Amino acid sequence: MHRPSSSLSNGTTTPISCFHFPLVKEDYDPSDSIAPVISNPLSPQGFRLQGQVHKASINGHLSIASLLSNAFLQPDFPTTSNAIIQSGQLGLTFAQIDLISRRVAVIISSLVIQPGSDYQVSTNNDGDSVILLIIDHDNHVDEHLIILIFAILRLGATYMVVNRQDLTCDVKSWKELLALIEPIMVITQTDPHELEFSIREELTVISRENFEDDLEGDYHKEYKNSKNKDKISKDKNNNNTNNNASSRCSSATTADSLSVTEEMNTFATVALMKRIRGSLILKSPSLQPVAISCKCIWDLSLELKMPQEVELPVIHFKSDIPLGQRTALIFRCHDPSSGKTRWCRLGHRALRNRISWERLEFPMNSNEKCCLSFPLTDPRSLVQIFCSFIHAKPLLIEEDETDINLLLRKLGKERQVSRVELTPKKLQLLLDAAVECGLEGSLYGIKTWLVSGTYFPPSLAKYFFKVVTSNDALLVPMYGKAEVLWCVAYNMFANVLEVNKWTLEKGTRLSMGVPISNTSIYILDERTFNFCPFGQKGEICVSGSMVPTNGYSGAPIFGRSNIFFQTGNLGRVILDRRGNKQLLVETTVDSRVNLNRKLIDLDEISRKIKQDRSVIDAFAFVCRRGRDLPAVVVAVTMSTNGNFDKLQQKIFQLEPMVSCCFHLNNIPLFPDGQVDLKQLRASYFKFLGNARDWDKIFEPPRHSNQIYKKPSDTFAKNIQIMCKAVAFSLGVSVAEVIDRIEESFWDIGGTPLRSILTVKSCLCQGKRLSVEDFVITNKVADLTRRLTLAEKDDGKWNQGVYLTKRNFIYSKMTRKDRKDLQEILFSNLSQSVDTNHRKEIDKYVSGLLDIFDNALSAVGLTAETREVVGVAFNYKGCIKSHFLLPQIEEGIELFNMVLQSSKHLMKGIENKNIAKSYLISLKSSGLSPAQSVLVTRDLIKESMKNAESIGCKAYLLCTVDPLIQEICTSLLGFEVLSEMQLNLYKNKRLQKPFIHLDDHQLVGAYWKKISATAASEELI
Incomplete structure (x- = not known):
């Protein structure tokens, strides 16, 4: 069966008209940049949803580690009770966690601080002192790792947990990660010597023997000095002197109960303490981060004996950023639109606010136990750990937190677990496992069900109350993104009647309620960033304590109410029956894409396909192939009796822009429930290569x-x-x-x-x-x-x-070509610029022909009739014009920003020696699709020849046209200076330029050095 064609042209050519370098304006400011957090210049009187204000929750001077340390000091804190229960076995007490984490902090400090630095450590460009933890797999968790994280946070450092297997699979990503976060130390779950060479070669590996040898001189020096002091003291006593020489550890060295080994161990501790205080000399720091195993640190923390008079110091790495405003952790999250991985930073402020909100909204019972349900690579695990410890509640952990059957048995056995937080996907699996095993009763003891992550469907809420029939169960779906801990708004349901009440949009959406404390939610137009009227759909933006700290740790601007985080989701505000405002999340910005000047809602396509009875699951996504128009692809999971051919025909009729549909056994998901687009696209490309016969x-x-x-x-x-x-x-x-x-x-x-x-x-x-x-x-x-x-x-x-x-010839532009060029430019501009005023276009075209250097610009003509079929306008230096079309003016900031960001790559060539392309335009008729490629390529080659003839050293081109981009990079060997997606950029007026273009199109800068042969050579 043949799908409907969705190509731009079927046998006919699409006119090419691309503006490259815009005319330079005097008010251009190259400091404009892109950021996920924006400052809204509009009046704060606009519409918003406001959460409750709790000022104590946002104290900027306290980190979450400080909160826990202060809790340990409370007289009624049960320090002798067990803090961790691992796999059913009683683990460490709160007092042991406090002591061992202090010791671990001491050992870490001894490896990373500089001599005489007064606890100053090297930081990365964001001001973070990052300690990287490499674990063997994502799902592993034990008390050693939890204490290690606590110790790192006590130091005021930032931790990051990564999977060893991920690093092994992609060496390039490992090197990029090191360059990005610049860790001061790497701690591995296994011996660092057992790491793969590609990982190990970037580290300075320290084993326990290396660690002890490194301090051996310090130990003996301290021991010898103490012995000498003892000898001098005895001699003076024998001479009846009253001067008693004292030593910091004289009482320890003279104690009869200590053996020589224990005595030396005590001196090792004292030497270690002095080293941390900067009184001993460290060897020169390595250019590579130090790597040591978690076991080595753990063993040293247990074996070092601390004399009574040597107190463990409260160590904090010093920084200009207060503890409470530093970054707590860096974690990996997945971009649902691109399928790529990005690293996000989470600050103590957001964590404190999240912990405080849960404590106030859902108070803990006296005998309650907490359950860790997220891996350490997920930032929500940190919330669960500290919520448990700060409130003196034991934490239940398993070595594999993703095993649903294990979690089900744990919840059934531990009747004191009254709350749990899961992703929607994990909740679905848990309910299915309970029904399958007949263990629905094991879930009745849980009173509070927090659900965070991806889209929460009303059907799952109804299924929940069908399985969990206890009268006091409370279902709390939360809305958010990974950067804001998946929690900026929440709703509560006590029964299925409340679910039905708040099920909207024809049964497809559930109200997400109100913001959490110290958080505001705004609905803004995704293009203009004006506040949307009540009830109108727009992008959901977050302000307040949950705004992420990516790249701005400690920045005072985040206390302002007009700093927004763009969630990428579309939603609107609705009113309940009592007139209270609530948030309705409808879809994502990324799910609505402009393709071939048509707005397509991918979520809507998926929803309509799922209505077919033979479909179990469906997901529509966009897949790029180079710089081509992205293809709309649908992956479906069908029942055994479904007919795929009929379904495929139905999908093509539903949305003609769908170019392909393929079948999978399961839609691939990440642990947090998001669709794994990287794996999904790999399955799609594998499907493309399969042939029947x-x-x-x-x-x-x-x-x-x-x-x-x-x-x-x-x-x-x-x-x-x-x-x-x-x-x-x-x-x-x-x-x-x-x-x-x-x-x-x-x-x-x-x-x-x-x-x-x-x-x-x-x-x-x-x-x-x-x-x-x-x-x-x-x-x-x-x-x-x-x-x-x-x-x-x-x-x-x-x-x-x-x-x-030979069908076409090329030459320098001359005055006699003016009339033909005017027609070509007018024809293309009238199609790409929304204006009905021919005089404006004529004025602009005349200005172009008057100011451009004919010696650089090139024209293409047919060899037989000498008819002009294309032109390439080029110039040197900087050209200014007094007249610009408004639509062209919108793109000026964008082009200049791209060039400014890539300026450092063009080293050794002065601006006056660079020829620049301003505009390439072809005749709108008379050329076949293949000929349009041929003419465009040869116009660029002719321009390079013209540039070489007047002494230019390089040719530079900035464009949004994907065809010209592909010709430059694939056919002519141009180097890519910079590329970015158009839908990521907004100009000074917070508007997107080139609104008539597709969202996934790129704007890029490309250049090529001109040599004796460069102008004529081509790759293909």
């Missing part, structure tokens, strides 16, 4: 009497390469390409850009294919013959390429 290609047509000869092995191999290349470039399956192999490349969804992607794919397989081949022929089968010809008869193949190039 290659022999089908060589079968004769059913209604033909011709006798087909069996093709050669070379041709058979080439046709597989060609079909796969076309499939990947078009975003369809190989099976569909095989079915339509005798059709035109342009008829099955080909575009100029996709022809370049096909050429690139063939080259990666070692096969020669050029843009000229798409001019010579257009059928997929004929393209394969050109591929085979390049191998068998190189001369004949080159002759065809040469004759195709």
